[in-house]
Amino acid sequence: MTVEDRPATTAEAGEATGRGRRIGVWLLAVSVAVVCVAGIWSVLADSAPPPELSVSDVRSGERVGTTVAVYATIDNRGGDDRLIRVSSPVAARGLVHSTNDVGVMGTSEGIEVPGATTVRLVPGGDHVMLEGVGANLLPDDSFALRLEFERAGPVEVEVEVVPLESLVEGEGP
Numbered sequence: 001m002t003v004e005d006r007p008a009t010t011a012e013a014g015e016a017t018g019r020g021r022r023i024g025v026w027l028l029a030v031s032v033a034v035v036c037v038a039g040i041w042s043v044l045a046d047s048a049p050p051p052e053l054s055v056s057d058v059r060s061g062e063r064v065g066t067t068v069a070v071y072a073t074i075d076n077r078g079g080d081d082r083l084i085r086v087s088s089p090v091a092a093r094g095l096v097h098s099t100n101d102v103g104v105m106g107t108s109e110g111i112e113v114p115g116a117t118t119v120r121l122v123p124g125g126d127h128v129m130l131e132g133v134g135a136n137l138l139p140d141d142s143f144a145l146r147l148e149f150e151r152a153g154p155v156e157v158e159v160e161v162v163p164l165e166s167l168v169e170g171e172g173p
């Protein structure tokens, strides 16, 4: 190595160090950006709008036997939700029922209550089934019912007992 070469080499080395620093700054900026995007993404994923439920027109027919079906209108002005459990002090057991294409009802995993929709529990469709009802339920009686939603949590409502014939034709009590 000659003496003349030395300053050039030092300059190159300096330039290389500067380049290394610039790359370091860029890597830092990129990783900060990645962390920010990941953060925003997780916030967005968690911030699905909360359900805004209002339950109305909750009714059942008179008790026949020990099983009573309950119908209602569930209005959701917020985000998606699902009715997952039901219970009532007048019943040993509360079930979420749906009715299949041939009119046979059975226990369902839950009733979807999508956002910005009104779901109607009606005879021949999805409904609440109360089993082991001991109390004699007559028209104009009312009783408490707890509807548990996956996201909104429990909603307490009052069920109005109506004459069987005033429920829509299609399914028994």
Ligand SMILES: [Cu+2]
Residues within 6 Å of the ligand: 069, 097, 105, 106, 127, 128, 129
């Ligand atoms: Cu049923």
